[in-house]
Amino acid sequence: xxxxxxxxxxxxxxxxxxxxxxxxxxxxxxxxxxxxxxxxxxxxxxxxxxxxxxxxxxxxxxxxxxxxxxxxxxxxxxxxxxxxxxxxxxxxxxxxxxxxxxxxxxxxxxxxxxxxxxxxx
Numbered sequence: 677x678x679x680x681x682x683x684x685x686x687x688x689x690x691x692x693x694x695x696x697x698x699x700x701x702x703x704x705x706x707x708x709x710x711x712x713x714x715x716x717x718x719x720x721x722x723x724x725x726x727x728x729x730x731x732x733x734x735x736x737x738x739x740x741x742x743x744x745x746x747x748x749x750x751x752x753x754x755x756x757x758x759x760x761x762x763x764x765x766x767x768x769x770x771x772x773x774x775x776x777x778x779x780x781x782x783x784x785x786x787x788x789x790x791x792x793x794x795x796x797x
Contacts, residue, residue: 680704684714684728697784711735722749727756730765741772754794
């Protein structure tokens with residue numbers, strides 16, 4: 677079964693590297709550079725999982741998560757947040773509806789384990 681993952685990250689190199697790694701793991705990946713672009717993509721086709729940065733221009737990850745949770749088809753879509761910042765930011769993301777978090781720099785094996793767990797439910 678095809679598993680679609682949306683990667684939302686404002687840094688092009690980080691976004692492209694993560695997308696490439698996930699594609700190498702067999703996932704179908706599409707990307708967005710901020711929360712606004714992500715919401716446009718999500719409204720067209722809700723992914724099986726979303727990985728998002730929290731600190732982004734135009735619309736941060738917490739606001740994007742809040743809006744994703746208002747889309748009926750995406751209310752239960754697993755969301756992993758990536759952050760290099762404080763626990764306060766992670767807590768806000770969890771209150772908004774994120775399922776898990778991962779610290780930057782990303783340990784890819786740990787991320788794949790989280791993805792596998794969330795998609796096996």
